Amino acid sequence: MKQLPSPPEVLVVYGDFHGFTPDELFDHWVTPELATQWWPKVAEIEPWEGGAYRFSWPEQDWFLQGTYEKFRRGEQLRFSWTWNHEPGVFQPLWVDIHFMSIDNGARLAIYHGPYTDSAEDQGAKQGNLEGWIHFGSRLAGLRVGEPES
Numbered sequence: 001m002k003q004l005p006s007p008p009e010v011l012v013v014y015g016d017f018h019g020f021t022p023d024e025l026f027d028h029w030v031t032p033e034l035a036t037q038w039w040p041k042v043a044e045i046e047p048w049e050g051g052a053y054r055f056s057w058p059e060q061d062w063f064l065q066g067t068y069e070k071f072r073r074g075e076q077l078r079f080s081w082t083w084n085h086e087p088g089v090f091q092p093l094w095v096d097i098h099f100m101s102i103d104n105g106a107r108l109a110i111y112h113g114p115y116t117d118s119a120e121d122q123g124a125k126q127g128n129l130e131g132w133i134h135f136g137s138r139l140a141g142l143r144v145g146e147p148e149s
Contacts, residue, residue, distance in 0.1 A: 001110075001136030003129055010113035011125050015136045018105035019143030022074035025106040026099050028139060029077055038138040040064070047071070053079065066092075074099050081112070091116075 001015040017025050028034040030053075032043040040055030049071040056063040066080035081093040096111040112128055115121040 001133045004109075008117055008122065008125075009115050010111055011115070011129055011132075012109065012111055013129065013132045013136070014107060014109040015140065016102060016105060016107050017140050017143065020106045022099035022101050022106040025108060025139075026074045026077060028142070029097070030071075037142060039135050069094075070096070 001013045004012040004014060006012040020028075028038065030045055030047040032045050035043040035045065035055070041058060042056045044054045046052050046068075049068055051071070052065065052067045054063055054065040061084075063084045065082055065084070068077065068079045070076050070078035076096070076098050078094065078096040081095050091114075093113060093115075094111075098109045098111075100107045100109075110132060112132070113125075115125045
């Protein structure tokens with residue numbers, strides 16, 4: 001996963017995932033048994049537009065939750081993003097993911113925001129960038145090892 005230039009209010013990252021089709025890559029975001037292989041420890045997912053998700057990391061007593069606004073398999077996934085340990089600290093964010101076919105795999109582009117110019121929000125943006133890089137590498141590693149981009 002790599003960051004693309006973007007304004008302060010949005011984080012944009014992309015990655016190439018060799019060995020995945022766009023549909024398969026999408027499924028790894030919305031199928032509990034697949035999502036828990038690379039991201040949350042526990043995943044509760046209602047896989048449809050208007051459905052909800054709740055991801056949890058019990059050892060830290062953290063959970064991430066939201067609802068799906070767009071749900072187009074292999075094309076686009078858009079959902080709200082709220083952590084339980086941040087209520088009232090940060091405004092709820094959105095994550096908008098676009099899936100594309102490439103030679104020998106799939107590419108995804110993640111748009112995450114909106115962030116304000118505050119130091120606290122920009123720190124959260126940096127943390128989310130680091131998280132996407134880490135978890136993107138784990139996802140890519142499910143098929144062919146370390147990601148190439």
